[in-house]
Amino acid sequence: MPYRDQMIPRKGSVFNVLRLHNKYWDAVIRVQGVEYKVHKIIMCDCSPFFGALFQFQIQEDIEVFDIYGVSPGIMQLIIEFAYTGSIPVSKDNVQYLMEASDMLLVISVAKACSDFLCQQISRNNCIGMWQYAKFYFYTDLRNKAYRFITDHFEEVYPGEEFLHLSVQELAEILGSDQLNLRSEGSVFEAILRWMSHKPEKRHEHMALLLSKFRMALTSIDYIYTSVIPNQLVEKDAQCLQMALDAIQIIEFMNFRSSGSFLSNFVARPRLPNAIMLAIGGWSGENPIDDISAYDICTGRWTSAPYSLEYPRAYHGTVFLNGYLYCLGGSARAEYFNSVCRLDLSTRTWHEVSPMYYTRSFVSATELNGLIYAMGGFDGHTRLVSAERYNPDTNQWYCIAPMHHARSDASCTTLYNKVYICGGFDGNECLQTAESYTPETNQWTLITPMINRRSGLGVIAHAEQIYAVGGCNGPHRLRTTEVYNPLNDTWSYAGSMLTTRFNFGLEVIYDHIYVVGGYTGTGTTSQVEYYDRTQDQWFLAPKPLNHGSALSCCVVSGLPDTSDYAVPRDTLPFFDLKDGLVLTPF
Structure with missing residues (x-):
C-alpha cells in the first residue's frame, strides 16, 4: 500500500533529483556501513530527530552520522519519504518501518503503518496487535485492536493468541463493560480455557478472574450445572461464595420482575456494541425530530445524544461508514428531496x-x-423512479426505473441485489416484488408475495427476506412471510402479536425488531422481536412512544456506546448482607 503524506509540501522533484545525482549534499547518514548522502534541511523537515542529530556537529566539514537499530533498506525508505512524501507499506516491511519511524520520530510514517495494521486486524492477530501497540504507544492501533477483541470475544478466545495473555490483560478484557457476548457463560468457558494452558501456574488466579465473570447474567441452572461442579470453584471457598451470591441475586431479580437489572458488578449488564435508533416519525398530530436509542442489553430505550435537524416522517435512514443518512420524507404538506448526514463521531x-x-x-x-x-410519493404522483448516491463523490445517479410505481414499499439487500416489495401505486396495495442487479442496471420481477402489503417492513435475515405486517387495503396485517431467493418462493412465518403498518423495522443481535406503527385504530407503542429459532414473536419489555411513520437504523462502531445506553451506575444496588435495595439519586 503506497502512502503519500499530504502535509509535506511538494518541492517538485528538484531536491530528490539532487539527492539521486549526489549534488549539494551536506551530511552522510551511515547505517551498518551503508552511507546515504542527504541534505540536512530536508531531513530536519521530516523529523525533529535529525535536527537534534545534526545540531551537535562541531566541525564545519561534512560529517558522517551513524544511526543504529534500523536496517539499511528501511533507512533508505525513510530517506526517500523525506524527499518525496511517499512510502510503500506492506505486510513484509510494516513492523520494521513502524519501529524505525517510532525511533526516528517520523510521525507520518508511524501513523501510516498504524493505519495499515488497523486494516489487517483479525480474530487471529488482534491480541498480538493490542500488545504490540501498547509497547509502542500507538493509541489508534491499540484502541482498534482492543475494540476488535471486545466486539468479537467469542470468536477470539478459542484462538492461540488468547492463551498467551497475562492474567492482568485477561482480567482487563473480562471486566470490560464493552465486552460483547451472546452468552455471559462464554466468559466462564474462556477462563477455563486460559487456566488449562498452564494449570500449575494459573490456578491461583481463579478467584480474580471469576470476579470478572458477571455470573448473575446467566441462570441459576447454569451456575448449578456448569460453575459450582467445576473443581476450581468447588475447592475454593471464595469462588464458591461468588457462585452462591450470584444465585441469591438472580433469585432477587426474578422476584422483582422480568427485565430488572442491578448495578452490582456480578449482575451489571454489559454495553451493547450496536445500537438500534428509532428516528423521527409521526406522533399525535405532528411529525417529530426525536431520536431514541435501544439498549438491547437492558431492553430499555433512552434519548440519543442528538435529534434530527428538523421533524420528518415517512423518510428513509441508512447507516454507512460511520454516518447516519436521513433521506426524503415529509412534514405535514411539505415533501422533501433533501438528504442530511450525521457524523456519529462529532454528532453534527x-x-x-x-x-x-x-x-x-x-x-x-x-x-x-x-x-x-x-x-415514494412526491405530493402528486407515486414514483417508479430509483436513484443511488455515491458518498465519495457526493452525487446522486438515476438508475433504471422499477417495473411498478410504488410508495409505502420497503426494501433490503441480499446476495448483492436490492429487493423491494409491496407498496401502494395510487390505486391499490401491491403484491408484487422485484430485485435490482447493479452490474446490469436491471430490475427483475420475482414471485409476488402471498399477500398484498402496503406500509410493510422488509428485512434480510439469515439469508432470507422477511416481509412483515402492512395493510392489504381493508385490513391491517400482523402476518409475516419469508422469501427464499434460491428457489424464488414465499412461505409464512410466525405472526406478530399486534397488527401494524408504517412502523420501524431492523435486525439486531440476530432478532428482527418492529417498533411503533399504526394499528388501524391508533398508533402503538409496543415493541416486538422475532426469534427465528422458535418462529415466534415476543413482546419487548419496554414500549416506545414514537407513533408511526418512523424509521429504524442500527449503528455500530460508536466511540462510546454508554452515551446511548441506560447508565449502569443509575441501576439499583442490592445489598446482599442486609437484603436492601439501594437506589442512586
Missing part, C-alpha cells in the same frame, strides 16, 4: 446533495457502499 449534521426526486414514503437501503432510494 450536514446536508449533502439532494435526491433528483422528492420522495416521501421512500424505500432506502445500502449496497456495496452506495445508497439506494426508490419509489
Whole structure:
C-alpha cells in the first residue's frame, strides 16, 4: 500500500533529483556501513530527530552520522519519504518501518503503518496487535485492536493468541463493560480455557478472574450445572461464595420482575456494541425530530445524544461508514428531496446533495457502499423512479426505473441485489416484488408475495427476506412471510402479536425488531422481536412512544456506546448482607 503524506509540501522533484545525482549534499547518514548522502534541511523537515542529530556537529566539514537499530533498506525508505512524501507499506516491511519511524520520530510514517495494521486486524492477530501497540504507544492501533477483541470475544478466545495473555490483560478484557457476548457463560468457558494452558501456574488466579465473570447474567441452572461442579470453584471457598451470591441475586431479580437489572458488578449488564435508533416519525398530530436509542442489553430505550435537524416522517435512514443518512420524507404538506448526514463521531449534521426526486414514503437501503432510494410519493404522483448516491463523490445517479410505481414499499439487500416489495401505486396495495442487479442496471420481477402489503417492513435475515405486517387495503396485517431467493418462493412465518403498518423495522443481535406503527385504530407503542429459532414473536419489555411513520437504523462502531445506553451506575444496588435495595439519586 503506497502512502503519500499530504502535509509535506511538494518541492517538485528538484531536491530528490539532487539527492539521486549526489549534488549539494551536506551530511552522510551511515547505517551498518551503508552511507546515504542527504541534505540536512530536508531531513530536519521530516523529523525533529535529525535536527537534534545534526545540531551537535562541531566541525564545519561534512560529517558522517551513524544511526543504529534500523536496517539499511528501511533507512533508505525513510530517506526517500523525506524527499518525496511517499512510502510503500506492506505486510513484509510494516513492523520494521513502524519501529524505525517510532525511533526516528517520523510521525507520518508511524501513523501510516498504524493505519495499515488497523486494516489487517483479525480474530487471529488482534491480541498480538493490542500488545504490540501498547509497547509502542500507538493509541489508534491499540484502541482498534482492543475494540476488535471486545466486539468479537467469542470468536477470539478459542484462538492461540488468547492463551498467551497475562492474567492482568485477561482480567482487563473480562471486566470490560464493552465486552460483547451472546452468552455471559462464554466468559466462564474462556477462563477455563486460559487456566488449562498452564494449570500449575494459573490456578491461583481463579478467584480474580471469576470476579470478572458477571455470573448473575446467566441462570441459576447454569451456575448449578456448569460453575459450582467445576473443581476450581468447588475447592475454593471464595469462588464458591461468588457462585452462591450470584444465585441469591438472580433469585432477587426474578422476584422483582422480568427485565430488572442491578448495578452490582456480578449482575451489571454489559454495553451493547450496536445500537438500534428509532428516528423521527409521526406522533399525535405532528411529525417529530426525536431520536431514541435501544439498549438491547437492558431492553430499555433512552434519548440519543442528538435529534434530527428538523421533524420528518415517512423518510428513509441508512447507516454507512460511520454516518447516519436521513433521506426524503415529509412534514405535514411539505415533501422533501433533501438528504442530511450525521457524523456519529462529532454528532453534527450536514446536508449533502439532494435526491433528483422528492420522495416521501421512500424505500432506502445500502449496497456495496452506495445508497439506494426508490419509489415514494412526491405530493402528486407515486414514483417508479430509483436513484443511488455515491458518498465519495457526493452525487446522486438515476438508475433504471422499477417495473411498478410504488410508495409505502420497503426494501433490503441480499446476495448483492436490492429487493423491494409491496407498496401502494395510487390505486391499490401491491403484491408484487422485484430485485435490482447493479452490474446490469436491471430490475427483475420475482414471485409476488402471498399477500398484498402496503406500509410493510422488509428485512434480510439469515439469508432470507422477511416481509412483515402492512395493510392489504381493508385490513391491517400482523402476518409475516419469508422469501427464499434460491428457489424464488414465499412461505409464512410466525405472526406478530399486534397488527401494524408504517412502523420501524431492523435486525439486531440476530432478532428482527418492529417498533411503533399504526394499528388501524391508533398508533402503538409496543415493541416486538422475532426469534427465528422458535418462529415466534415476543413482546419487548419496554414500549416506545414514537407513533408511526418512523424509521429504524442500527449503528455500530460508536466511540462510546454508554452515551446511548441506560447508565449502569443509575441501576439499583442490592445489598446482599442486609437484603436492601439501594437506589442512586
